[in-house]
Amino acid sequence: MSEGRRRKNGRAQRIRFGLVIVILGLVTFIFGAEPALFGLDRSPVLGFVQIAVFLIGLAMICMGGYIALNALWNGRQKTIAADFGLRLVSTGYVIAVFSGMADVFGFGNHPFPKVPYFGPWQGIGVMIGELIIVIGFLLLVPLPWRDHKNG
Numbered sequence: 001m002s003e004g005r006r007r008k009n010g011r012a013q014r015i016r017f018g019l020v021i022v023i024l025g026l027v028t029f030i031f032g033a034e035p036a037l038f039g040l041d042r043s044p045v046l047g048f049v050q051i052a053v054f055l056i057g058l059a060m061i062c063m064g065g066y067i068a069l070n071a072l073w074n075g076r077q078k079t080i081a082a083d084f085g086l087r088l089v090s091t092g093y094v095i096a097v098f099s100g101m102a103d104v105f106g107f108g109n110h111p112f113p114k115v116p117y118f119g120p121w122q123g124i125g126v127m128i129g130e131l132i133i134v135i136g137f138l139l140l141v142p143l144p145w146r147d148h149k150n151g
Helices: 003-033 048-072 080-100 120-140
Strands: none
Touching: 003 048, 048 080, 048 120, 080 120
């Protein structure tokens, strides 16, 4: 079996693995954000456990997306934009975590000992973090005109 063939098979496996992680992360994210879809809603508000679960799902989406998009580069050197994209994904996740867990960390509207509450400002912060993650993923996509080896 040639080296190119082995590399291509490993690439497809990494892409599949990354996509499986993304799908599991999406299910986990939805499970935390909308447990009523699974018949498990016990509270009218999003509490600590639900916030933690959807942030774990978001982390799985970020990791799986990075694994799959990194496999698309197939050993080629990444561009500066791709490196910047990885940092944006990480930064977006940190923004989402600190926005979602603001009450738990003590700088939200309901600091300890009150019950954490996922309010509208925290939702906006999480959405901004997710938007930054999406921009980072877009920068990680290898585009054909970026391939300097062939042209």
